[in-house]
Structure formats: C-alpha cells, structure tokens
Ligand code: SF4
Ligand code: SF4
C-alpha cells in the first residue's frame with residue numbers, strides 16, 4: 012500500500028458535522044448529568060467504576076447494535092435495525108483497524124479512516140488486505156440491505172409486522188434521506204476508486220461494471236465530495252431528528268443500570284428517555300386508542316415528539332391516554348412513557364387545599380382483615396357480595412372498610428394530575444387502616460390495589476382478592492369443586508402490567524374451578540377494557556369501540572364465561588356485548604356451592 | 606323597632622334566563638360535548654361518593670351550569686373525588702368526570718386555557 016494524499020478539501024463537510032456533533036453531545040451529557048438529583052449522580056458515578064459498567068456495555072451491544080427486542084417482535088424489522096446499526100459500527104471499527112495496520116500515525120486524523128480508500132493506494136494484495144477488503148464490503152452490503160428495507164418500509168410497513176409508522180417531520184426527513192444517501196454514495200465512491208485502491212467483491216465488482224460505460228477517474232472526487240456532504244448533513248440534522256436516539260439510548264442504558272429511575276419530574280432521566288425514543292412507532296400498533304378507536308395521532312410516539320419539541324398542546328396530549336401501559340410494554344427502548352405523561356399531568360393540575368375537608372374523621376373498625384371494596388365494586392355489588400360469602404365461609408374475622416360507601420382510594424384524582432387532592436384521600440384512608448389494627452388489607456379493585464401498594468405507606472400487606480382467594484384455597488380455608496365451565500381470563504391493566512405482573516394467582520384459582528382457555532391477549536399483552544379512569548377525555552363512543560374490540564378478541568373461542576378481576580372491566584365488558592362476564596370471586600362462590 | 610315574629614320574606618328564587626351568564630355552559634359544552642345529552646335523571650347523584658357525605662349533587666351542578674349560577678357551583682364542584690361511579694352508571698353515557706373537570710376549569714380562571 013502506498014499513501015496517495017493525506018488531505019483533500021472534500022473532507023471538510025464531514026469534519027464540520029463531526030466536530031459539531033461532538034460538541035453537541037458533550038454539552039448534552041454535561042447538561043443532563045447536571046440535571047440529575049445529587050443521589051442519582053452518586054449512583055451513576057459508582058456504577059461507572061463498578062462491574063455494572065460491563066453489564067451496561069453488554070446491553071448496549073445487544074440492544075443498540077443487535078436490537079434483540081425488535082428481533083423478537085419481528086425478524087425482518089429486527090434485521091433492518093441490526094443491519095444498519097451493527098453494519099455501520101463494524102465499518103467504523105474495521106476502517107480504524109485498516110489505518111492502524113497500514114499507517115498508524117494517521118489514526119489521529121478523524122477523517123482518515125472514513126476516507127481511507129481515497130487516501131491509500133493498493134499496490135499489492137496481501138492476505139490481511141484481502142480479508143479486510145472482503146469484510147468491509149460484506150458489512151457495506153449488510154448496511155445497504157438494511158437501507159433497502161428501510162426504504163421499502165416507508166412504502167409498505169406491513170412487511171415488518173407494523174400496521175402504521177410514524178409520519179416524519181422536517182428534521183427527521185433530512186436525517187432519514189441523508190442516512191439513506193450515505194451508504195449508496197459510499198458504495199459509488201469506493202467503486203469508482205477501486206481501480207486505484209482496490210476493493211472486494213462488491214466495490215471491485217461495481218467498479219468494473221461502471222468502468223465499462225463511464226470514465227471512473229473523472230467521477231472519483233465528486234463522489235467522495237457527495238459522500239462527505241451526506242455524512243456532514245446527517246450529523247447536522249441529528250439533534251433535530253429522531254436519530255438522536257442513537258447516542259441517547261446508550262446513556263439511558265448506563266443510567267438505568269446504575270439504578271436510576273424516572274421521578275416525579277421529567278428533568279434528567281425523563282429527558283434522556285424522551286430523546287431515546289427512536290420514533291419506531293411500535294407503540295402505535297400496541298395502543299388500542301389507535302387500533303380500536305383509530306386515534307393514531309393520540310398515541311405515545313406523537314406525545315413524545317410534542318414533548319421533545321415543546322410544540323402543540325402537550326397537556327392535552329398527556330391527558331389523552333388510558334394509562335394502560337401497553338405501549339410501555341411494547342417499547343423496545345424501555346421508555347416509561349406513562350410516567351412521562353403523569354409528570355406532565357401533574358404539572359398542569361390545579362389544587363384547592365379546601366376540598367375534601369368535609370370527609371368525616373375516621374371511625375375505628377377493629378378487625379383482623381380489612382376489606383376495601385372500592386367505588387367500583389360498590390356499583391357492581393355482585394363482587395362485594397361474593398367476597399362477603401368467601402370471607403364468611405373461610406371463617407375470617409373481617410370488616411368492610413367502606414361499608415355502604417366510603418371515600419375513594421385517590422388513584423383517579425392522582426391519575427388526573429391532582430396529587431395534593433389525592434394526598435388528602437390517602438391520609439384519610441390511612442387513618443382508618445391504622446386504627447383498625449388489621450393485619451391485612453384486601454381489595455377487589457386493581458385500581459385501589461395499585462395505589463394502596465405504591466402510594467400509601469402502610470405497615471400491613473395489601474392483597475388483591477385474587478391473591479387472597481388463592482391463599483385461602485392453598486391453606487384449605489375454603490374448598491371448591493370444578494364447575495365444568497370454560498372460561499377466558501382477562502388480565503386487568505392495573506393488576507397485571509401496571510402492578511408488576513400479578514398473572515399467576517388468578518390463574519391458579521381458576522384452574523381449580525373451570526377450564527381456562529388461552530388467549531393471545533393475555534398477561535403482559537392484555538387488552539384494556541377502555542373504561543380506564545386514567546383518561547377523562549376519551550368520548551364514550553371511543554370507549555365503546557375499544558371495549559367491543561377487546562371483548563371480541565377475548566371471546567373468539569366462545570368461552571362460557573369471561574372472567575375478570577376488576578369491577579370496572581367487568582361492568583364495561585358486560586355492557587359491550589352479550590357475553591356473560593363474571594368476577595373471579597363470583598365464579599369461586601359458584602364453585603363453592605356445588 | 607319592628608316586632609320580629611320569626612317570619613321573613615323569602616328571597617326571590619326567580620331566574621331570569623335572559624340575564625344569566627351563558628359563558629359557563631358554553632365553556633363546559635365545548636370542553637365536554639356529551640354534557641348536552643344529560644337528561645337530569647339523577648342516577649349520578651344517587652351513587653356519588655361525595656354525595657354520601659355532603660349535599661354535593663352533580664345533577665344540580667349541571668342545572669346550575671345551565672342557569673349560569675356560577676358562584677354556587679364553585680365551592681361544590683371541588684367536593685367530587687373523580688371516582689367515576691357516576692360515569693359508570695349514567696344511562697345516557699355522559700362523560701361526567703370531564704364535565705366536573707370542565708366546571709372546575711371554568712371556576713378556576715387561572716387554569717382556564
Ligand atoms: S416510545 Fe418506544 S415504541 Fe414508541 S416510538 Fe418511541 S421507542 Fe418506539
Ligand atoms: S398507555 Fe395505553 S392508551 Fe396510553 S398510549 Fe400507551 S397503549 Fe395507548
């Protein structure tokens with residue numbers, strides 16, 4: 012090999028973009044780390060100098076380069092992401108290796124490895140040379156196939172298992188089109204140069220083909236110019252596009268592995284999550300507001316974009332969500348978008364310290380087990396009645412905490428962003444619980460269950476009635492007979508996905524009383540009934556569409572009964588069709604009588 | 606001094622619909638159009654968590670919105686816990702929680718957008 016040049020003005024566009032993006036990222040990292048609360052910064056510092064950093068590096072490799080989660084969702088989509096990310100990464104690594112092997116003193120010049128083929132001239136074909144040439148061509152081909160798929164995805168996203176993709180904005184468009192241009196231009200530049208500086212099956216092959224009808228020499232420099240301009244433009248567009256997720260996701264993984272979580276503000280970690288959204292659009296299909304009610308533009312990805320650009324009615328966008336968590340489960344980056352929305356809701360709320368002063372002081376109820384039916388069970392009295400029967404048959408010393416109607420658990424107000432109001436309700440309910448001396452709190456409503464578990468500071472355990480019934484059956488306090496009925500179990504959002512996954516207890520109970528049919532929409536893939544108290548703005552018509560669609564999907568196999576464990580889901584599904592719907596407590600009571 | 610027999614003249618209950626402010630109803634209707642289909646049946650108040658402890662009454666609040674009696678609603682509406690029972694039972698399918706939020710918004714001018 013012989014060095015032909017060490018500089019050419021065509022490197023300037025690339026260098027300008029490169030320096031710009033370096034400064035931007037550096038400033039961004041400093042700003043973000045500064046935004047983190049002190050204890051988070053301490054955690055971050057500690058994790059960087061511990062074994063955790065290796066865990067992070069491994070995860071960065073698997074998720075940012077290989078895109079394992081997207082592979083799992085759809086192999087073609089996975090390959091598309093991997094080929095571009097991993098292929099490009101390998102081109103960079105191998106490019107630097109070439110420089111290291113042939114002219115180590117040039118490694119200092121950032122443009123040298125990028126435009127290596129232009130600067131170096133192939134005078135001999137060594138074994139290492141041919142191997143590197145082959146690998147470079149191989150990975151270039153890999154990236155090109157990925158780009159080809161990406162272009163095809165814009166036309167027909169169904170190939171990748173996606174019904175909808177995100178609409179582009181201007182910054183995105185510039186970045187997307189320059190990204191699409193970079194690698195074909197690189198192929199052309201290297202092909203035209205291959206007569207001088209060699210190439211392998213791809214670049215050499217193309218070079219020979221071109222030679223047959225154009226004069227390669229004349230096109231060499233214009234092509235390298237074009238390649239450099241495309242790179243530079245991509246770097247300049249990066250901060251204004253969704254591709255910002257490439258560097259940000261790396262930081263997100265490091266922060267997450269350091270044990271840092273999103274908090275009650277979106278500064279710091281929340282901001283990193285925001286920039287890590289690749290706008291892949293996977294959350295669009297996951298969201299029932301889109302799939303059943305055709306509100307595509309209300310889905311998470313558009314909310315994230317508005318929040319990041321600080322454009323549009325962000326508060327309204329944050330409100331238009333059932334908080335079912337399906338998009339959070341589907342997101343390959345692991346963004347807790349519900350929390351981001353909740354933080355926006357919180358900042359836009361209005362409080363009045365006077366409200367709820369009318370609630371009388373707690374009266375003392377002495378008991379072992381305290382049962383909180385909750386507002387929703389009060390309007391589905393069948394559940395409350397079934398629970399009373401179960402308590403009585405098990406001979407438990409129980410009392411109802413909200414006999415004849417109590418106060419709300421606080422989650423509905425909290426979900427609408429009014430935390431101070433919720434705090435009043437939480438305090439009042441806590442008083443009742445503490446005075447009761449109870450050793451256990453049982454709830455029937457997953458909405459209450461979640462808030463009692465996460466927002467109340469209680470000295471006693473909280474159980475959902477599915478867990479409690481399982482325990483009663485296990486300890487032989489109650490016994491059941493098989494009813495012979497076939498059932499489909501619906502996992503309520505707030506009991507399953509949103510409460511860390513209470514999927515097994517209800518099933519353990521149901522196995523003993525009925526034939527449980529499987530369903531594609533179970534466990535973390537569970538559907539929302541549409542009536543969620545998380546959304547106050549969805550119209551009833553839209554809710555009905557979601558409920559009907561979910562009911563149809565759940566009862567495809569025509570079960571005798573659709574079983575739920577949430578009074579709200581029960582009432583909603585019962586009103587959405589003719590299917591018999593029952594709470595798990597009711598079917599257990601039925602099985603006890605037999 | 607006039608003798609006080611414990612009787613007095615009732616304050617006029619007359620509502621002059623030409624004089625009542627209509628902006629609150631317009632605001633609430635724009636914010637939550639389903640408010641228009643309320644038939645005043647009172648199912649919502651029959652189940653209300655807040656109504657269990659107070660005289661808070663969503664049906665009345667809705668009537669007062671229509672009559673523009675804004676002062677009275679102001680204190681009342683804050684009592685709602687947004688629990689959603691009323692919405693679950695409303696035979697007309699009124700999005701009652703959003704109606705409450707709309708009234709809330711109107712009565713807190715600072716948060717009106
Ligand atoms: S939130 Fe997650 S799933 Fe949705 S577009 Fe962003 S990265 Fe994709
Ligand atoms: S939480 Fe549920 S309703 Fe809200 S955007 Fe995500 S999938 Fe849609």
Ligand code: SF4
Nearest residue numbers: 643644646647649695
């Ligand atoms: S239940 Fe519905 S229709 Fe009846 S008064 Fe209340 S909001 Fe109006």
Ligand code: SF4
Nearest residue numbers: 653685686688689691
């Ligand atoms: S949401 Fe408000 S008005 Fe409706 S039942 Fe609950 S407390 Fe009453």
